[in-house]
Amino acid sequence: MTTGQPGVVTIGLVYPELLGTYGDRGNALALASRLRARGMPAEIVEIRAGTPLPASFDVYVIGGGEDEAQMAALGQLRRSRRAVAAALDGGAQIMAVCAGFQILGSTIRTPDGATVGGLGLFDGATVPAKRRKVGEVTVEATDRTLGLINGFENHRSVTHLGPEEAPLGKVVSGRRRHRTEGLVRRGIIATYLHGPVLVRNPALADAVLARAVGPLPPATEELSDALHDERVRANGPRHRTAWGDRRANRRAGH
Amino acid sequence: MPRPAHLDMTTVTFGAGAPHAPRRCTIPLPTFGPRPVGGISPRSRLAMWAAHVAGGWSRRTGAGSGNQITGRVALWIDPDLPARLAVGRPVVLVSATNGKTTVVTLLAEALRATGRRVASNEDGANLLPGLTAALASDRDADVSVLEVDEAQLPVAIALLDPALVVLGNLSRDQLDRHHEVRALARRWHEALAARPTQVVATSSDPNVVWAAGAATWVDLGGVQAGDSPTCPNCGLVLVTADSWDCACGFTRPPAWMSVAGGVATADGVDHDLHLDLTGSWQSANAALALAAAMVLGLDGRDAARTIRHVSTVGGRRTRHRLPDGREAEVVLAKNPASWSAILDHVTTRDCGIVVGANDRAADGADTSWLWDVPFERLRGREVAAAGDRRLDVAVRLAQAGVQVRSMDRDPLVAARSLRTPAVVLGVSYSLFRPLVTT
Numbered sequence: 001m002t003t004g005q006p007g008v009v010t011i012g013l014v015y016p017e018l019l020g021t022y023g024d025r026g027n028a029l030a031l032a033s034r035l036r037a038r039g040m041p042a043e044i045v046e047i048r049a050g051t052p053l054p055a056s057f058d059v060y061v062i063g064g065g066e067d068e069a070q071m072a073a074l075g076q077l078r079r080s081r082r083a084v085a086a087a088l089d090g091g092a093q094i095m096a097v098c099a100g101f102q103i104l105g106s107t108i109r110t111p112d113g114a115t116v117g118g119l120g121l122f123d124g125a126t127v128p129a130k131r132r133k134v135g136e137v138t139v140e141a142t143d144r145t146l147g148l149i150n151g152f153e154n155h156r157s158v159t160h161l162g163p164e165e166a167p168l169g170k171v172v173s174g175r176r177r178h179r180t181e182g183l184v185r186r187g188i189i190a191t192y193l194h195g196p197v198l199v200r201n202p203a204l205a206d207a208v209l210a211r212a213v214g215p216l217p218p219a220t221e222e223l224s225d226a227l228h229d230e231r232v233r234a235n236g237p238r239h240r241t242a243w244g245d246r247r248a249n250r251r252a253g254h
Numbered sequence: 255m256p257r258p259a260h261l262d263m264t265t266v267t268f269g270a271g272a273p274h275a276p277r278r279c280t281i282p283l284p285t286f287g288p289r290p291v292g293g294i295s296p297r298s299r300l301a302m303w304a305a306h307v308a309g310g311w312s313r314r315t316g317a318g319s320g321n322q323i324t325g326r327v328a329l330w331i332d333p334d335l336p337a338r339l340a341v342g343r344p345v346v347l348v349s350a351t352n353g354k355t356t357v358v359t360l361l362a363e364a365l366r367a368t369g370r371r372v373a374s375n376e377d378g379a380n381l382l383p384g385l386t387a388a389l390a391s392d393r394d395a396d397v398s399v400l401e402v403d404e405a406q407l408p409v410a411i412a413l414l415d416p417a418l419v420v421l422g423n424l425s426r427d428q429l430d431r432h433h434e435v436r437a438l439a440r441r442w443h444e445a446l447a448a449r450p451t452q453v454v455a456t457s458s459d460p461n462v463v464w465a466a467g468a469a470t471w472v473d474l475g476g477v478q479a480g481d482s483p484t485c486p487n488c489g490l491v492l493v494t495a496d497s498w499d500c501a502c503g504f505t506r507p508p509a510w511m512s513v514a515g516g517v518a519t520a521d522g523v524d525h526d527l528h529l530d531l532t533g534s535w536q537s538a539n540a541a542l543a544l545a546a547a548m549v550l551g552l553d554g555r556d557a558a559r560t561i562r563h564v565s566t567v568g569g570r571r572t573r574h575r576l577p578d579g580r581e582a583e584v585v586l587a588k589n590p591a592s593w594s595a596i597l598d599h600v601t602t603r604d605c606g607i608v609v610g611a612n613d614r615a616a617d618g619a620d621t622s623w624l625w626d627v628p629f630e631r632l633r634g635r636e637v638a639a640a641g642d643r644r645l646d647v648a649v650r651l652a653q654a655g656v657q658v659r660s661m662d663r664d665p666l667v668a669a670r671s672l673r674t675p676a677v678v679l680g681v682s683y684s685l686f687r688p689l690v691t692t
Contacts, residue, residue: 017480017483018483018484018491020626021426021429021434021435021481022429022620022622022623023622023623023624023625023626024622024625025625025626026622026625026650026653029625029653030653033653049483049491050491065483066434066435066436066437067434067436068436068484068489069436069483069484071489072483072484072489072490072491076491132433134430134433134619135430135619136619152430152619152620152621152622154429154430154433154620156433194620194622195622196622196625199625199649199650199653223645223648223649223652224649226645227645227646227648227649230645
């Protein structure tokens with residue numbers, strides 16, 4: 001499946017026809033682009049639905065999808081759980097978004113009240129929220145080197161993390177202000193943000209890659225940086241006047 | 255509300271014969287002459303008068319085309335108005351993610367060519383106020399042909415009791431508003447199950463086939479299953495190539511009409527659909543309009559002839575001259591489905607392409623769909639980015655290996671940098687609208 005050439009970073013795009021409703025394949029392209037900017041070879045491999053996941057990828061990109069497609073993907077991924085766990089033990093990274101995020105957790109309660117088990121790769125329960133959350137979101141990352149992370153959320157359920165788990169950051173603008181967003185743990189970065197999130201946030205893409213292949217030399221992609229700044233300017237916490245946000249603004253340099 | 259006597263004969267019995275057998279039932283249109291006056295109450299009259307005043311004011315002050323405000327005022331005074339206005343004449347509803355306005359225009363023209371008066375919303379105002387305004391605009395019309403927003407179709411079916419529903423594709427579009435394509439299909443399915451109606455529908459889209467249940471099927475060429483990765487009937491992964499055949503028994507129905515290479519074939523008769531409208535994708539819209547016209551009892555040859563010679567849709571001016579004299583063609587490009595048709599169109603021509611995206615209410619606030627468009631096909635072409643979200647467009651194009659020649663909010667300005675004899679502007683709705691109405 002992969003070329004297996006030494007030095008080539010392999011990015012597996014997991015079941016894009018099931019988990020690719022919101023352009024999340026862009027996350028795989030963004031990772032490859034960040035590597036290219038450093039002169040490092042990268043390969044994107046699409047894993048089609050119905051195929052078991054190999055354990056050999058450096059990064060697994062899992063996107064968002066509709067409810068039924070999510071359940072179909074979960075059913076297939078259960079059969080690959082061993083391979084995924086082995087890959088994580090070997091230092092691989094999973095970048096999961098929305099439905100992909102939910103799948104990795106302990107349980108998912110569906111809107112009709114049934115509870116199904118997830119892959120159990122982190123401690124977290126997904127439950128339906130009162131109302132759907134749709135719109136631009138800016139997150140202040142717990143890891144300060146990542147700065148502000150911007151994306152577009154569109155989901156019906158929320159994921160409550162277990163006490164041992166750490167979020168990606170705190171929402172500073174958008175519908176879920178002051179709540180936490182996403183998850184960071186060994187081997188996994190997960191979020192509800194589309195956009196695609198790694199396209200809009202080159203620093204987050206670099207963090208995923210650094211965790212998979214080790215420290216990276218600095219690189220700039222002018223267009224991507226301009227997009228990140230423009231999105232944060234348009235939707236970031238600058239417009240809010242709450243006290244906590246003013247502090248966030250100062251830290252973000254606004 | 256009771257149906258008028260002359261419409262009773264249009265009632266179609268379901269459950270007869272195999273559900274997926276190719277079939278075509280004809281709805282006889284009412285003959286000309288006075289129609290029974292529907293229950294127009296004093297309140298409805300007041301609603302229409304007030305709406306007329308408000309619409310006139312809106313047009314005079316330049317606030318808009320006036321149809322939205324007309325409909326809103328009317329609905330505010332009399333919420334039953336659309337239902338009352340629909341009584342006494344057959345209503346045809348057209349819904350789809352792409353091509354609604356074109357199908358409505360072509361079908362309305364085919365009907366007009368037979369001498370019938372047609373009320374329609376070719377201006378694209380497809381929410382309930384727009385439908386109300388269109389119905390009120392000509393109360394002596396013989397038939398109403400209305401395009402309906404995908405999400406409002408269930409309401410429109412319940413309210414207007416349509417004689418015919420025409421369904422095109424369902425694909426990802428404005429997901430910030432519609433959320434899930436499958437959820438839309440489910441709502442269509444429920445609405446049509448609750449109020450069985452004659453349906454003309456594409457047999458190329460599994461979601462639509464399932465939503466329609468039984469219909470006069472039109473094969474628009476191939477299968478568009480990008481947004482039905484799972485079976486809409488049972489939820490299992492749906493394997494699609496030229497057709498599909500799920501373990502639960504959900505299969506692709508045989509089509510009554512099929513379109514290929516600009517020719518629509520039904521009952522062994524070929525109808526030429528090489529149109530005056532540009533764009534190879536328009537033959538699919540034309541086939542839906544032709545099938546609907548034939549189900550309504552029109553002669554296929556006459557209808558096809560009229561449809562072929564329609565040259566503008568909804569009064570849209572789609573050709574512009576750039577300051578240097580080159581021609582720029584404006585195309586609505588609002589989602590991956592429209593882009594895939596446009597990419598087919600432009601790859602056979604020597605033209606530059608402007609990719610324009612806004613994120614206003616009419617476009618959808620989420621532009622991540624740009625990443626589901628195979629822009630890789632534009633490699634080596636002259637391409638520019640436009641719109642409020644031109645940076646998103648530019649990054650997408652750059653990662654597709656496409657060199658972006660320039661960026662500007664205005665697509666016509668962005669087009670100037672392209673060194674090709676002609677330019678195609680593929681732009682989202684709020685960029686498209688002002689370009690084609692000036």
